[in-house]
Each structure stands twice: as C-alpha cells, then as structure tokens.
Amino acid sequence: MAITVDIEKCIGCKLCVRACAQDAIEIVEKKAVIDLAKCNYCGACVDACKKYGAITIARENAAEGIDTDSFRNVAVFIEQHEGDIAGVSFEILGEGRLLADEFGEKLIAVVLGNGMRDKAGELVKYGADKVVYLDGPDLAVFRDDTYAQLVSDFIHAEKPNVFLAGATAVGRSFIPKVAARVYGGLTADCTKLEVDREKRLLLQTRPAFGGNLMATIITPRHRPQMATVRHKVMKPAKLDPSRTGEFEVRTIAGGSIAERTKIVDIVKEVESTVNITEADIIVSGGRGMNGPDNFALIRDLAEVLGGAVGASRAAVDAGWIPYSHQVGQTGKTVCPKLYVACGISGAVQHQAGMQSSDYIIAINKDPDADIFQIANLGIVGDLFQVVPALTDSFRKELGH
Amino acid sequence: MNIVVCIKQVPGTTQVKVNPDTGTLIRDSVEAVLNPFDEYAVEEALRIKEKQGGTVRVITMGPPQAESALRQAIAMGADEAWLISDAAFAGSDTWATSYTVSRGIRALGEFDLVVCGKQAIDGDTAQVGPGVAEMLGIPFVAWVRKIDDISGTSLRVERLMEDGYDVVELPLPSLITVVKEINEPRMASLKGKMRAKKADIRTLTAADLGADAARLGLKGSPTQVLRSFVPEKKTGGEKISGDVPELVTKLKSTIQELGVIK
Ligand SMILES: Cc1cc2nc3c(=O)[nH]c(=O)nc-3n(C[C@H](O)[C@H](O)[C@H](O)COP(=O)(O)OP(=O)(O)OC[C@H]3O[C@@H](n4cnc5c(N)ncnc54)[C@H](O)[C@@H]3O)c2cc1C
Numbered sequence: 001m002a003i004t005v006d007i008e009k010c011i012g013c014k015l016c017v018r019a020c021a022q023d024a025i026e027i028v029e030k031k032a033v034i035d036l037a038k039c040n041y042c043g044a045c046v047d048a049c050k051k052y053g054a055i056t057i058a059r060e061n062a063a064e065g066i067d068t069d070s071f072r073n074v075a076v077f078i079e080q081h082e083g084d085i086a087g088v089s090f091e092i093l094g095e096g097r098l099l100a101d102e103f104g105e106k107l108i109a110v111v112l113g114n115g116m117r118d119k120a121g122e123l124v125k126y127g128a129d130k131v132v133y134l135d136g137p138d139l140a141v142f143r144d145d146t147y148a149q150l151v152s153d154f155i156h157a158e159k160p161n162v163f164l165a166g167a168t169a170v171g172r173s174f175i176p177k178v179a180a181r182v183y184g185g186l187t188a189d190c191t192k193l194e195v196d197r198e199k200r201l202l203l204q205t206r207p208a209f210g211g212n213l214m215a216t217i218i219t220p221r222h223r224p225q226m227a228t229v230r231h232k233v234m235k236p237a238k239l240d241p242s243r244t245g246e247f248e249v250r251t252i253a254g255g256s257i258a259e260r261t262k263i264v265d266i267v268k269e270v271e272s273t274v275n276i277t278e279a280d281i282i283v284s285g286g287r288g289m290n291g292p293d294n295f296a297l298i299r300d301l302a303e304v305l306g307g308a309v310g311a312s313r314a315a316v317d318a319g320w321i322p323y324s325h326q327v328g329q330t331g332k333t334v335c336p337k338l339y340v341a342c343g344i345s346g347a348v349q350h351q352a353g354m355q356s357s358d359y360i361i362a363i364n365k366d367p368d369a370d371i372f373q374i375a376n377l378g379i380v381g382d383l384f385q386v387v388p389a390l391t392d393s394f395r396k397e398l399g400h
Numbered sequence: 401m402n403i404v405v406c407i408k409q410v411p412g413t414t415q416v417k418v419n420p421d422t423g424t425l426i427r428d429s430v431e432a433v434l435n436p437f438d439e440y441a442v443e444e445a446l447r448i449k450e451k452q453g454g455t456v457r458v459i460t461m462g463p464p465q466a467e468s469a470l471r472q473a474i475a476m477g478a479d480e481a482w483l484i485s486d487a488a489f490a491g492s493d494t495w496a497t498s499y500t501v502s503r504g505i506r507a508l509g510e511f512d513l514v515v516c517g518k519q520a521i522d523g524d525t526a527q528v529g530p531g532v533a534e535m536l537g538i539p540f541v542a543w544v545r546k547i548d549d550i551s552g553t554s555l556r557v558e559r560l561m562e563d564g565y566d567v568v569e570l571p572l573p574s575l576i577t578v579v580k581e582i583n584e585p586r587m588a589s590l591k592g593k594m595r596a597k598k599a600d601i602r603t604l605t606a607a608d609l610g611a612d613a614a615r616l617g618l619k620g621s622p623t624q625v626l627r628s629f630v631p632e633k634k635t636g637g638e639k640i641s642g643d644v645p646e647l648v649t650k651l652k653s654t655i656q657e658l659g660v661i662k
C-alpha cells in the first residue's frame with residue numbers, strides 16, 4: 001500500500017490537513033507532505049482533495065499467501081444465556097442471511113450450549129442453511145478458553161469467508177482471542193455491513209472517537225472477515241416454519257478442553273441492573289435529579305412505559321445509581337427506539353453513548369443545554385413537574 | 401507481584417469536535433491524554449503493589465510523543481516506563497498492535513499479571529487486551545470490576561456482564577482488562593510529577609522484539625481503513641416550553657405516535 005501526493009496537482013490548500021484525523025499531513029513549501037509513520041491510509045484526504053485529485057492511495061490486491069477464494073460462506077456465532085438465544089443473535093442471523101445471499105453463499109450458525117438441541121435446530125427456520133450445535137456440560141455457560149478453542153476449531157474446519165458475532169460482553173471478550181489465533185481481520189462494534197461483490201469483500205462500518213467519526217474497514221488479504229455487530233441496529237431474522245436445512249450436533253465431552261479460568265459464581269443483579277443495552281425504551285436521569293431518592297421519578301416513568309433506567313456519569317459518580325446504568329463513553333452504548341433524557345446536559349461523552357437512539361426526548365430547564373442539539377423533541381421545563389405529571393397521565397390511560 | 405500495565409495515548413475526546421461547515425474534525429487544541437480506562441488499570445496495579453510489594457511497569461506502543469502518557473503513569477506511581485516505537489509499526493491494526501505489545505511484554509522478562517484498560521477511547525475496539533493475552537498464551541478475563549482476592553499464584557475477580565457479574569478464578573500469570581467501576585484513580589502527587597519529569601523512558605524497537613517482520617505494522621495488519629467520514633449529526637428537532645399540562649399532552653402524543661409502548 002502506498003499513498004502519494006502529486007505535487008503538480010497540489011495547490012497547498014490545506015483541505016487534506018484539516019480532513020486528516022491522524023494529524024499526519026503538513027504543508028511544506030505549499031505542498032502537502034504526508035508523515036507515513038502517522039498515516040493509517042483511511043483516505044479522508046483523498047476525498048477532501050477530490051477537486052484537485054492530487055492524493056492517491058494504491059492498495060494491494062488479494063492474496064499474499066492466503067488463498068482467500070478457498071474461504072466460503074457466512075458464519076454466525078449464536079450466543080445463549082441459560083439456553084435462551086440472545087436477541088442480538090437473531091439480528092446477526094437476519095443480517096448474515098442478507099450477506100450470504102449477496103455473496104451467493106451459505107449461512108452457517110454455530111451454537112455452543114448444553115441440552116438445547118431443539119432451540120439450536122430451530123435456527124434453520126430463522127435463515128440458517130446449516131446449524132452446527134456443539135453440546136456439552138462445559139458449554140452451558142461462557143468460558144473463555146473453551147469458547148475460544150471451539151470457535152477457532154470451527155473456523156479452521158469450515159473456513160468461512162465472513163464470521164459475525166454480537167458485540168456483547170461475551171462476544172467482545174472472546175472473539176478477539178479467536179481472531180488472534182486464526183489471524184483473521186476483526187472489526188469491533190459494526191453498525192453497518194455491506195458487500196463488494198466483485199472483490200468478495202465485506203465493508204464494515206463502525207463508529208470511532210465516541211461516534212464523532214465513522215470508519216469503513218476491510219480485510220483484503222486475510223480470512224475470515226470477522227466482525228462483532230452492535231445490538232439493536234440490524235433487523236432480526238423472521239421465523240419461517242417451512243424452511244429446512246442441515247443440522248449437525250457434536251458432543252463435546254466434559255473436561256476434554258483445557259480451561260484455565262474457573263467460574264465460581266454467576267450473579268444476576270436483576271433488580272438493580274435492567275439490561276439497558278436490550279431495552280427499547282430508556283428513561284435516563286442526570287445531575288438535575290438532585291439526589292438518589294428522586295430517581296424514583298425516573299423509575300416510575302420507565303416502569304409505566306415498559307422501559308429501563310439509564311443515567312449520566314454525574315448521577316453515577318454522585319452514587320445515586322449503580323454504574324451498570326451509566327450511558328456514555330465510559331459507560332454503555334445504547335440504541336433504543338426512545339431515549340428520554342431528564343436533567344442531563346448532554347456532554348459529548350454522554351452523547352457518545354446515546355446519540356444513535358431512534359428518537360430522543362430531552363427534558364431540561366436550561367433552554368441552551370447541549371442535549372437539545374440532538375433531541376428530536378426538546379421540553380424546556382422543570383423535570384420535577386413534567387416527569388411525574390407525564391407518568392400519571394400514562395398510568396391513567398394504560399391503567400397500571 | 402510484578403505487574404505490567406498496557407497503556408495508550410489518545411486524543412482527549414472532549415476536544416474532538418466537528419466543524420459543521422466543512423464536516424471535518426477540529427483538532428486545533430486536541431490535547432493527547434492517557435486513555436481514561438488505562439488510568440484505572442494503572443491505579444489497580446498500584447493498589448496491588450501497595451498491598452503485596454513488587455513492581456509496576458507501564459508499556460505502550462506508539463509514536464515518540466506517547467512518552468508523555470508514560471510519564472503520566474510514572475507520576476501516578478509506576479516504577480518503570482517502556483516505549484515500543486519504530487517506523488515499522490506504523491499502520492498497525494488491533495491484531496498487529498496485540499502482536500507487537502505482546503512481544504514487548506515478553507522482552508521485559510518475568511511478570512505475574514498484565515492489566516489493560518477495557519478499551520481505548522479513540523478506536524473503542526476493546527480488542528487489544530484479549531489479543532495480547534492470546535499471543536502471550538496466558539489466561540484472560542475481561543471487564544473486571546473488582547479484584548476479590550490475589551495471591552502469588554491465582555486471582556479471583558468479578559467480571560461485569562450485561563445482567564450482573566461473574567466471579568472468576570484464574571491462575572497467574574494472566575491478563576485482565578478493567579472497567580471504570582473498579583476504583584477511583586489517584587491524582588499525581590507533586591513528588592510523583594517531579595519523578596516523572598526526570599524518569600528514564602526505556603525504548604524498544606522492532607529489532608529488540610525479535611518479532612516476525614511480516615506481522616508488524618500495516619503489512620501485518622489484516623484490517624485496513626478503507627475510508628473514514630463524519631457521520632451526519634443529528635440536528636435538534638422541535639423545542640417547546642409552556643404550561644406543564646400542555647407539555648405533558650405533547651409528550652404523551654409524541655410517545656404514543658412512536659408506537660414503542662407494548
Ligand atoms: C473521559 C471522560 C469520560 C466521560 N464519560 C461519560 C459517560 O460515559 N457518560 C456520561 O454521562 N458522562 C461522561 N462524562 C462526563 C460528562 O462530561 C459530563 O460531565 C456528564 O455527562 C454530565 O452529567 P449531567 O448531564 O447529568 O450533569 P450536568 O452537566 O450538571 O447537567 C445537569 C442538567 O440538568 C438540568 N437540570 C437541573 N435541574 C433541573 C430540573 N429541575 N428540571 C430540568 N432540568 C434540570 C440542568 O439544566 C443541566 O443541563 C465523561 C467525562 C470524561 C472527561
């Protein structure tokens with residue numbers, strides 16, 4: 001790969017300097033000079049220089065040793081908790097089906113679990129052409145080494161062209177280990193996947209810099225092309241009872257895989273941790289709540305709407321609500337259908353975690369609060385009046 | 401207990417703003433900082449050392465200016481700082497970074513525990529920690545929110561999951577990544593800052609790592625950035641004020657029209 005500046009065409013306008021997120025370009029004697037130690041070949045400067053066409057990137061073509069053509073099919077990792085298939089897995093089945101069709105390949109689902117044969121088999125009806133179900137006592141719960149080993153073995157055996165998993169606590173902790181082993185290209189937390197049919201490439205788009213910049217990533221010479229996919233962005237697969245496909249069950253004997261970590265306990269914090277990453281509606285409170293007891297107002301509204309409770313870092317740091325509720329750059333990234341921000345100013349770090357929500361409502365008494373810049377509906381008012389009145393009004397109507 | 405902490409220098413995102421006219425990043429005053437999650441990693445390592453004795457070494461792969469992040473960690477109390485830097489590392493993705501950092505850690509000799517931040521706030525990938533663990537061939541647990549117990553040979557931690565936490569035991573040496581909940585990082589003392597100023601930063605180049613050159617930098621990176629762009633910013637919609645009943649009526653009808661209530 002090489003990036004070059006055509007000094008005949010360069011007029012020293014600095015558009016490229018401003019476009020570069022790596023701070024890699026300088027104008028020296030009215031010409032752009034690219035610091036190759038900093039450049040990550042993202043092409044932002046090439047786009048910025050469209051008018052003059054002075055900057056070009058030559059990308060190498062496929063295969064330096066790896067026969068990319070021998071890798072076929074789209075594989076998806078199906079995550080389960082206590083035998084129930086995770087929501088995000090249906091989304092990657094839906095997305096995986098679309099990608100497989102575009103590549104003209106098959107969709108293979110791999111499931112690790114124990115005693116969930118029926119549920120695994122059902123996945124054929126959700127779009128899989130083949131389901132590989134690994135069943136064994138050590139696979140019931142997530143174990144780092146076991147999962148990494150079995151999924152790496154699966155990849156070596158099946159040689160998929162594309163491999164997808166959910167960007168969940170489980171997926172994001174062991175899929176990078178699998179990528180390290182198989183020398184695959186792994187892109188984290190994708191929000192959009194597209195196909196370049198001609199080059200057989202998966203174009204993986206993801207947010208970086210807390211959502212301020214989007215990057216499209218490719219894996220040109222390595223296989224599989226791996227991605228973890230953010231929850232709630234892609235459409236879940238629909239059940240089609242008439243679909244048929246292959247179902248392969250393999251028994252993994254207890255103790256047959258060397259596992260160095262030991263799960264001593266699994267603690268569900270159901271009461272204090274409503275899983276905000278799964279919720280369709282989130283009602284969040286910030287410093288404007290003025291204290292821990294007032295969070296009851298947020299909980300009440302969330303409850304009547306059937307949603308979960310979120311919080312800004314200010315509220316978490318003040319000890320009003322546990323960290324597992326924090327939304328933002330150092331908390332969770334959420335993407336609900338409705339996000340209601342109450343008494344939250346909308347600092348960039350908070351926005352980083354919630355700006356891709358489908359619809360945002362902000363309730364804040366300061367008309368100049370930053371949150372209003374991204375809210376679809378902004379309510380300038382006192383949350384202590386508006387929120388309880390809204391809860392009451394819904395309660396009356398919905399009768400609970 | 402000999403602890404190695406992997407750190408990264410990142411742009412302080414507070415300042416990463418987008419120019420609405422040109423759609424480009426405004427970086428005029430972007431200050432480079434120690435990745436916030438890595439501050440928790442350094443703090444946790446220091447706390448273990450304070451209880452058990454031993455050393456805390458910080459290591460980063462980056463350009464020469466990443467030195468200032470290392471000094472920040474020294475100011476907090478780290479004993480030694482290592483900078484892995486070479487033109488050959490340019491363009492590394494998370495795979496090549498994991499490989500290079502793991503070779504760097506190997507070059508330091510014996511260690512009991514490696515601590516990483518949950519993720520770096522520029523790329524937000526959370527892939528380097530598990531990648532380094534795998535390439536070092538040591539056990540790994542992500543998202544650690546609490547260390548319950550640590551002895552010379554093993555570790556018991558709480559791993560934060562979406563719906564609660566797991567209690568996990570693992571033998572040493574091993575690698576953990578930590579989340580914000582684990583501690584409150586200390587401020588550097590004046591003495592620490594003085595020490596940081598004078599501290600000797602040790603460097604490692606590609607030649608020092610005994611690494612496979614084909615796995616380094618752009619050449620060793622499976623992924624490439626095809627393009628990057630500024631997403632369309634959400635623009636604020638309607639903003640209203642008025643009597644509470646009016647506001648409530650508007651809110652209620654809007655929420656109902658969205659069809660999100662089950
Ligand atoms: C490295 C780093 C990482 C960070 N990560 C995160 C993160 O993950 N998540 C996060 O949220 N923050 C994060 N922050 C902090 C962030 O910068 C803000 O400080 C924080 O989000 C502010 O929280 P807030 O909006 O609740 O508080 P404030 O900014 O104090 O806003 C409170 C708002 O409430 C309004 N208000 C007060 N009373 C009322 C009332 N009666 N009725 C209506 N409105 C009222 C006020 O007008 C004000 O706008 C991070 C910061 C840094 C430096």
Ligand SMILES: Nc1ncnc2c1ncn2[C@@H]1O[C@H](COP(=O)(O)O)[C@@H](O)[C@H]1O
Pocket residue numbers: 405406407408435437438441459460461462494497501515516517518519520521523524525526527528529
């Ligand atoms: N260049 C680097 N040098 C040393 N450690 C790093 C580097 N990049 C990432 N890390 C470590 O890996 C963690 C996760 O980073 P990332 O995978 O980039 O999100 C960080 O919090 C650091 O602890």
